[in-house]
Amino acid sequence: MRRLSVLSMFLALVQVFGLAVSAQASDTPTAYAYEVKSPIAIDGDLSEWNLSSPIVINDISQVIRDAARWEGPDVTSCIVYVMWDKDNLYLGVDVTEGTRFDVSGGLPMDQVDNFMVYISTDPTLDPNRTSYDTRDFLLYLITDNYWWDTAFDRSMVEKRERFSSAGLEGGEDVLQGYEKAVQITGKGFVYEAVIPWANFSNNRIPVYTPKVGDTIKFDFVLTDSPMACPGTEYVPQLAWTGDSRINQNPSLWGNLVFAE
Ligand SMILES: [Ca+2]
């Protein structure tokens, strides 16, 4: 009897662990990027977009910095949409911000109003990797509605293949062919942009050409400075998934699936 009960306990444990493992795997948030079938007009109006896979960033559990200063989803939150074609990545973001377009010169890029796009361009990589691969990128998109500075942070990438950090001092647009537009809304703004895939490449890193069914690691951060004021101390950041370790560890990012 005793042996039997030990065995049944063991089996129960196996079952519990099995469930825990599968729950953990399915816990990784997944969004779909839909293929662009007819041309997208970059005008800050997302009416021609497939909006069926929103990346919603609006919860206290998603605040990865200065949570005590986050004033809630009605002041700082966003919904992100991703689309693609063989040449371009498209981003649409419906932003709620009490203080939009707050960017003052001289502050670090991650202390001013921005989007931070965490994206891999190699679907064959191990999704559980805990450090940045050559083809994992952190792209800053400053949202000032004027200069629209952009930057790449590659400081965490060991094998950079001569693709180094660029634009982190501010005042630069390091992207080629980046088009963006916004429409002001009552609660913030709607942002629409196209970024050619060629920006995530150089003569050592191939250009990514997505195909239907590809899954890449992806994350998105919204930084909302409460006021354009040098010395601003608390600047909340919200991420789709993960915590501040996403800056070092792609396994904490979500999954982005390329769909038709
Ligand atoms: Ca449009």
Ligand SMILES: [Ca+2]
């Ligand atoms: Ca702001």
